[in-house]
Amino acid sequence: MSIFINETTYYSEADIDAIADTPLEFLRQLNGLCIIDIQGHDVNRTRVVTTLIHGNEPSGFIAVHQWLRKKTKPATNMRIIICNIEAAQLPPEFSHRYLQAGQDLNRYFSMGKSNVAIVERAQQIKQAVLAVKPEAVVDLHNTSGLSPAFGVAIDDSEQALDLISLFTNKVILTGLRVGAIMEQNFSAPTVTIECGGAGQLQSHQLAYAGLTKFANEVSIFDRHANQVDIHRHPCRVELLPNVSVAFGHNHLPTADITLRADAEQLNNQLTPEGEFIGWYEGKEKLPLTAKNEQGVEQFDTMFSIQNGYIFTKQSLQIFMATTDPEIATNDCLFYATLEKN
Numbered sequence: 321m322s323i324f325i326n327e328t329t330y331y332s333e334a335d336i337d338a339i340a341d342t343p344l345e346f347l348r349q350l351n352g353l354c355i356i357d358i359q360g361h362d363v364n365r366t367r368v369v370t371t372l373i374h375g376n377e378p379s380g381f382i383a384v385h386q387w388l389r390k391k392t393k394p395a396t397n398m399r400i401i402i403c404n405i406e407a408a409q410l411p412p413e414f415s416h417r418y419l420q421a422g423q424d425l426n427r428y429f430s431m432g433k434s435n436v437a438i439v440e441r442a443q444q445i446k447q448a449v450l451a452v453k454p455e456a457v458v459d460l461h462n463t464s465g466l467s468p469a470f471g472v473a474i475d476d477s478e479q480a481l482d483l484i485s486l487f488t489n490k491v492i493l494t495g496l497r498v499g500a501i502m503e504q505n506f507s508a509p510t511v512t513i514e515c516g517g518a519g520q521l522q523s524h525q526l527a528y529a530g531l532t533k534f535a536n537e538v539s540i541f542d543r544h545a546n547q548v549d550i551h552r553h554p555c556r557v558e559l560l561p562n563v564s565v566a567f568g569h570n571h572l573p574t575a576d577i578t579l580r581a582d583a584e585q586l587n588n589q590l591t592p593e594g595e596f597i598g599w600y601e602g603k604e605k606l607p608l609t610a611k612n613e614q615g616v617e618q619f620d621t622m623f624s625i626q627n628g629y630i631f632t633k634q635s636l637q638i639f640m641a642t643t644d645p646e647i648a649t650n651d652c653l654f655y656a657t658l659e660k661n
């Protein structure tokens with residue numbers, strides 16, 4: 321059985337020369353929780369980057385590797401935390417989201433002390449962030465499906481929006497609480513950046529460009545964040561328990577619900593009212609749930625079903641739609657914000 325190695329390894333600028341040429345070789349050099357501290361011009365401030373909480377989301381790690389090898393002295397101290405090396409190292413590398421099936425590290429950050437390994441790892445990461453009293457925290461991820469980049473924050477403070485705007489202008493403000501690192505109180509603006517699809521080259525480029533600005537700019541909080549495009553109050557669209565989903569070009573008899581094979585395309589732009597998204601031929605009510613931040617069911621305001629076809633009932637911004645049945649089943653199908661028509 322794969323386990324978390326309960327050991328933290330610290331690296332500093334003195335170790336950079338030993339870093340392998342490629343991100344894959346770099347990953348193979350690391351063990352357990354890895355913390356990389358790079359001294360900045362201003363040693364009184366520290367910025368934190370966390371990445372690889374999900375082992376199959378490599379953009380942040382690739383960007384960190386590239387940035388470290390440039391050996392640029394950052395504007396402030398940088399603490400880089402590589403969170404889930406163990407999952408990323410499971411062969412084939414960068415293909416496993418979790419170390420153990422269904423155990424999503426980014427759902428364990430709000431738990432109290434425990435000797436369960438995954439909770440301990442989340443606590444170690446939290447402590448490593450708090451220990452440096454950061455001025456900003458950025459957590460780098462990828463989406464499972466094809467997607468443009470976007471940032472996620474729990475509040476619309478100027479500073480949070482400024483941080484996101486280093487990477488992208490698209491912002492989701494969420495009141496949903498799932499136990500993610502972004503929800504923790506680090507007494508500093510804390511945001512998640514979804515750099516785009518894990519397999520998209522442009523996601524790695526975006527992560528590197530944003531990380532470079534985050535590390536190298538003297539002031540990151542003067543960016544006129546009002547330029548950003550904000551989507552508020554996402555609902556989490558999930559299957560009800562024991563309901564199966566498939567993705568196809570027509571209704572598949574092998575699953576309860578079939579969604580469009582190109583469902584990931586819905587991440588790209590607003591989905592208008594009346595858009596077809598899938599098939600359901602059951603006699604019961606559609607076995608999906610779409611709860612808002614207050615836990616109130618929004619399903620009937622978002623979707624309708626006519627003659628076995630599922631349509632949107634309002635204009636929606638869908639994000640994190642994936643056609644990976646495992647993630648669609650164990651996490652959620654997608655998130656959606658209601659948009660004015």
Ligand SMILES: [Zn+2]
Pocket residue numbers: 373374377461462
């Ligand atoms: Zn992720």
